[in-house]
Amino acid sequence: APVQTNEAALNGNGVQKPEPRLNDPDTLARQIVEKLTYSIGKNPASARKYDWLRATTLAVRDRIIDHWFESADRFAEEGGKRVCYLSMEFLIGRMLRDAINNLGLTEPVREALARYGVELDMIELLEPDAALGNGGLGRLAACFMESMASTGVPGYGYGIRYVHGFFRQEIADGAQVELPENWLVHGNPWEFERRNASYEIGFGGKVSMIQEAGRPARQVWRPAERVLAVAYDTPMVGWRGRQVNTLRLWSAQALDPILLDAFNSGDHIGALVESNKAEAITRVLYPADSHQAGQELRLRQEYFFSSASLQDIIRRHLEENDNLSNLADKVAIQLNDTHPAVSVAELMRLLVDVHGFGWDEAWTITRATFSYTNHTLLPEALEHWPIHLFERLLPRQMQIIYAINAGIIREAAQEHGYDDGQVAAISLIDEGNGRRVRMGQLAFVGSHAVNGVSALHTDLMKQTVFRDLHELYPDRIQNKTNGVTPRRWLMEANPGLTGLITEAIGPGFLDDIEKIIEIDDLADDAAFRERFAAIKRQNKERLANVIGERMATSVDPSAIFDIQVKRIHEYKRQFLNIIEAIALYDQIRSHPERNWTPRVKIFAGKAAPSYVQAKEIIHLANDVGRVINADPAVRDLLKVVFIPNYNVSLAEIIMPAADLSEQISTAGLEASGTGNMKFALNGALTIGTLDGANVEMLEHVGEDNIFIFGLTASEVAQRRREAHSGRSIIDNEPMLREALDAISSGLFCPDSPSRFHSLVSNLYNNDWWMICADFKAYWDTQRTLDDLYTRQDEWQAKAVHNTARMGWFSSDRSIREYARDIWKAGPGQAG
Numbered sequence: 011a012p013v014q015t016n017e018a019a020l021n022g023n024g025v026q027k028p029e030p031r032l033n034d035p036d037t038l039a040r041q042i043v044e045k046l047t048y049s050i051g052k053n054p055a056s057a058r059k060y061d062w063l064r065a066t067t068l069a070v071r072d073r074i075i076d077h078w079f080e081s082a083d084r085f086a087e088e089g090g091k092r093v094c095y096l097s098m099e100f101l102i103g104r105m106l107r108d109a110i111n112n113l114g115l116t117e118p119v120r121e122a123l124a125r126y127g128v129e130l131d132m133i134e135l136l137e138p139d140a141a142l143g144n145g146g147l148g149r150l151a152a153c154f155m156e157s158m159a160s161t162g163v164p165g166y167g168y169g170i171r172y173v174h175g176f177f178r179q180e181i182a183d184g185a186q187v188e189l190p191e192n193w194l195v196h197g198n199p200w201e202f203e204r205r206n207a208s209y210e211i212g213f214g215g216k217v218s219m220i221q222e223a224g225r226p227a228r229q230v231w232r233p234a235e236r237v238l239a240v241a242y243d244t245p246m247v248g249w250r251g252r253q254v255n256t257l258r259l260w261s262a263q264a265l266d267p268i269l270l271d272a273f274n275s276g277d278h279i280g281a282l283v284e285s286n287k288a289e290a291i292t293r294v295l296y297p298a299d300s301h302q303a304g305q306e307l308r309l310r311q312e313y314f315f316s317s318a319s320l321q322d323i324i325r326r327h328l329e330e331n332d333n334l335s336n337l338a339d340k341v342a343i344q345l346n347d348t349h350p351a352v353s354v355a356e357l358m359r360l361l362v363d364v365h366g367f368g369w370d371e372a373w374t375i376t377r378a379t380f381s382y383t384n385h386t387l388l389p390e391a392l393e394h395w396p397i398h399l400f401e402r403l404l405p406r407q408m409q410i411i412y413a414i415n416a417g418i419i420r421e422a423a424q425e426h427g428y429d430d431g432q433v434a435a436i437s438l439i440d441e442g443n444g445r446r447v448r449m450g451q452l453a454f455v456g457s458h459a460v461n462g463v464s465a466l467h468t469d470l471m472k473q474t475v476f477r478d479l480h481e482l483y484p485d486r487i488q489n490k491t492n493g494v495t496p497r498r499w500l501m502e503a504n505p506g507l508t509g510l511i512t513e514a515i516g517p518g519f520l521d522d523i524e525k526i527i528e529i530d531d532l533a534d535d536a537a538f539r540e541r542f543a544a545i546k547r548q549n550k551e552r553l554a555n556v557i558g559e560r561m562a563t564s565v566d567p568s569a570i571f572d573i574q575v576k577r578i579h580e581y582k583r584q585f586l587n588i589i590e591a592i593a594l595y596d597q598i599r600s601h602p603e604r605n606w607t608p609r610v611k612i613f614a615g616k617a618a619p620s621y622v623q624a625k626e627i628i629h630l631a632n633d634v635g636r637v638i639n640a641d642p643a644v645r646d647l648l649k650v651v652f653i654p655n656y657n658v659s660l661a662e663i664i665m666p667a668a669d670l671s672e673q674i675s676t677a678g679l680e681a682s683g684t685g686n687m688k689f690a691l692n693g694a695l696t697i698g699t700l701d702g703a704n705v706e707m708l709e710h711v712g713e714d715n716i717f718i719f720g721l722t723a724s725e726v727a728q729r730r731r732e733a734h735s736g737r738s739i740i741d742n743e744p745m746l747r748e749a750l751d752a753i754s755s756g757l758f759c760p761d762s763p764s765r766f767h768s769l770v771s772n773l774y775n776n777d778w779w780m781i782c783a784d785f786k787a788y789w790d791t792q793r794t795l796d797d798l799y800t801r802q803d804e805w806q807a808k809a810v811h812n813t814a815r816m817g818w819f820s821s822d823r824s825i826r827e828y829a830r831d832i833w834k835a836g837p838g839q840a841g
């Protein structure tokens with residue numbers, strides 16, 4: 011049966027649509043108190059801060075709903091093509107500030123609350139982050155959701171409603187401790203449970219061929235287990251509230267929450283076994299980025315949300331169309347990495363087994379519908395599932411994968427004369443170490459477009475992971491360089507800078523961020539530079555206060571704020587940064603008479619709980635900070651701080667406060683980076699390698715305004731082929747040697763002197779991440795920056811150029827490119 015549409019719910023049978031909400035402070039104040047009274051059961055006198063947050067959220071939410079229904083009705087009327095963004099992760103952060111900013115309600119809400127003596131800025135801080143992601147990949151999905159709504163693309167996000175998001179990090183005695191995150195404890199006022207949008211998801215069981223009279227034989231899957239996927243919708247508000255899209259997250263529930271037989275026979279615990287097992291699927295986010303989590307539960311999560319999303323897409327399509335043959339004209343499905351790649355097999359199953367399509371037509375529809383984004387080339391991060399596990403959990407999908415594979419191999423052998431070696435390279439099945447399904451290959455062959463996330467990364471994709479498939483399908487890979495939303499990362503995070511730019515060039519850049527280039531000439535205007543610098547100073551003071559409060563460390567806002575915040579990973583080379591800090595510490599102590607430029611090195615980021623080396627790097631940063639910060643010999647010339655629990659909210663404070671942004675990955679390994687863009691947009695200078703989107707940032711900001719050092723991607727590949735090791739470099743580089751000796755001596759960890767021995771010996775033996783190879787170039791570039799910082803005019807001019815020239819790195823631009831080149835959907839597209 012068709013679901014009730016919004017239209018029918020509101021004005022069917024003569025029921026009037028509610029009056030649209032007014033946005034003046036009087037009305038807002040009245041309605042916030044109404045929510046407080048009738049939805050929360052408090053009066054202004056007894057309300058606590060949290061009640062005010064909830065009441066304000068509910069009053070704002072009413073306004074979003076008006077726009078939400080308008081958007082839904084408009085899409086239904088236009089009958090255009092929809093975009094479904096399937097992602098295992100959406101790293102959204104807080105939603106209130108973003109929503110009221112995009113609705114233009116920031117000042118009226120502030121004023122309304124002030125009437126009751128409540129500060130908007132204070133209650134905003136009480137909202138928990140929606141931390142349903144690990145890092146760049148999840149945050150990109152969140153920026154894309156916001157940009158789809160802002161650029162008028164009818165976008166639907168599909169993902170998982172994890173009960174526990176990304177873990178909370180504490181530092182105890184210098185080491186990372188992981189604590190469970192619990193964002194839903196106080197309820198979630200942004201979401202709407204949709205019991206009518208729920209689907210059965212099967213696992214395990216058997217496949218059998220059935221032959222019914224008058225019909226062709228077909229395969230029927232009889233799963234051994236079934237769970238229910240229930241939808242929760244969150245509105246995603248675009249700039250100026252013009253469009254509100256939907257993020258639909260799935261929650262797992264047992265079909266039979268209580269097994270009555272067991273319950274009635276007195277087994278009250280046993281009666282809950284099913285529901286515990288079902289709910290486990292959406293209980294927690296896997297905290298490993300850039301590393302495959304090989305557990306069965308992870309594969310269950312992937313299939314669970316893929317199948318639920320596809321069933322939902324098909325149901326909506328059939329409500330509006332006669333059949334599924336025109337699916338690809340009406341929906342584009344983007345696979346965010348390979349986590350939803352099983353969707354390729356699942357859509358084939360739904361088309362062939364459930365909706366009666368022939369194989370070839372189903373395959374044409376499938377390929378025309380899907381496209382796939384790759385986010386990494388690291389071999390340890392590429393997903394591949396053991397065949398026996400896949401077969402046991404998803405027997406029909408496994409058969410389908412074999413059939414897809416047979417088709418591809420036939421094509422390669424017959425039409426292109428592939429030999430056995432070439433066939434093995436493109437096969438969906440890795441016959442090497444235990445037979446495995448290669449999810450990247452599956453996503454590739456099941457899509458009409460495959461993209462990388464920066465120009466360099468896309469080139470390397472063609473040369474490495476997908477070299478053979480690229481040869482077979484040379485038109486399939488394209489580039490879509492990442493971007494970040496300027497609403498959250500400039501307007502909301504940096505209202506001071508936004509105000510200054512608005513004063514200088516008017517508000518046009520708010521609607522079209524590329525107009526921010528109009529401040530470029532003001533880099534030569536001393537008065538403008540001074541105001542630009544004063545805002546940076548205020549943002550640094552705000553961060554210094556956070557550091558003072560959370561860590562009882564005082565840092566001087568007039569020092570260079572040199573910041574590296576991101577997931578902790580060997581390839582991102584936080585270790586290189588720490589070694590440079592130790593070498594600098596050494597030099598300051600040996601040459602106290604020199605004119606050192608004061609520096610605060612700031613780190614933040616989480617390590618995957620099972621990633622030993624990454625946790626050692628966190629420990630080292632903390633140990634080094636403890637020693638340096640307490641040493642009177644360095645005075646205020648150098649501080650090293652590690653801020654615990656990096657998340658989106660903390661990033662919003664950090665990005666505007668940086669002088670220097672560290673983007674120092676081993677070249678060829680960071681697919682794009684997006685923190686690099688947030689920093690530069692907020693006027694930080696970048697020290698970085700020619701990696702990921704740094705390469706394109708160099709092209710946009712110009713070589714005078716970015717500080718590039720180190721080996722290139724091809725030089726790194728060359729050295730790795732030559733089995734490069736660090737020993738000879740260390741022997742010839744006293745500063746590096748002394749820094750490593752200091753670590754090995756236990757200077758920073760007298761309680762446990764051998765703590766970092768394996769970190770250091772890896773450098774001597776192999777230097778896989780080119781830390782030794784790049785040390786000298788990094789050190790020299792840092793000293794150039796020290797010197798530049800003493801010439802504030804020059805530094806600030808470069809900072810202005812960075813902000814002015816970063817408009818292209820908006821996720822609005824990324825989304826317009828996807829819409830035009832891949833999805834053929836959204837404004838100005840035929841669809």
Ligand code: T68
Pocket residue numbers: 144145146147148150298299300301302385386391463492680681682683684702
């Ligand atoms: C990041 N990848 C890339 N992965 O590392 C980064 N992985 O260069 C890029 O800018 C960003 O994606 C956006 O394209 C990730 O963040 C993960 O978080 C991840 C999570 C689970 C499994 C594997």
